[in-house]
Amino acid sequence: MEYFGLFLALGIPLAFLTLLMLWTANDARERGKSPVLVCLLVLLSFPFGLVAWLAFRPETMTPGRRRFNLEDYRSG
Numbered sequence: 001m002e003y004f005g006l007f008l009a010l011g012i013p014l015a016f017l018t019l020l021m022l023w024t025a026n027d028a029r030e031r032g033k034s035p036v037l038v039c040l041l042v043l044l045s046f047p048f049g050l051v052a053w054l055a056f057r058p059e060t061m062t063p064g065r066r067r068f069n070l071e072d073y074r075s076g
Contacts (some may be wrong), residue, residue: 017043024053031058 023033025035042049 017046020050024050027053027057030060033058 021039021043024028024039028035042053045052058067
């Protein structure tokens with residue numbers, strides 16, 4: 001039972017950070033930025049680095065994808 005508390009204290013945050021780094025690296029790669037540098041920014045200055053990346057990240061570089069436009073989905 002004592003290991004369960006250790007799992008909750010270490011395992012869940014570690015899994016969250018791992019998934020966050022994977023998402024951040026993939027997002028940076030799609031936007032034409034260095035995944036390593038963006039992950040370091042997010043990891044070393046969490047949570048402010050994550051907010052900064054979400055606020056100032058560039059447009060996607062993936063060809064053929066349109067930007068979301070709310071007007072396309074409004075019924076009227």
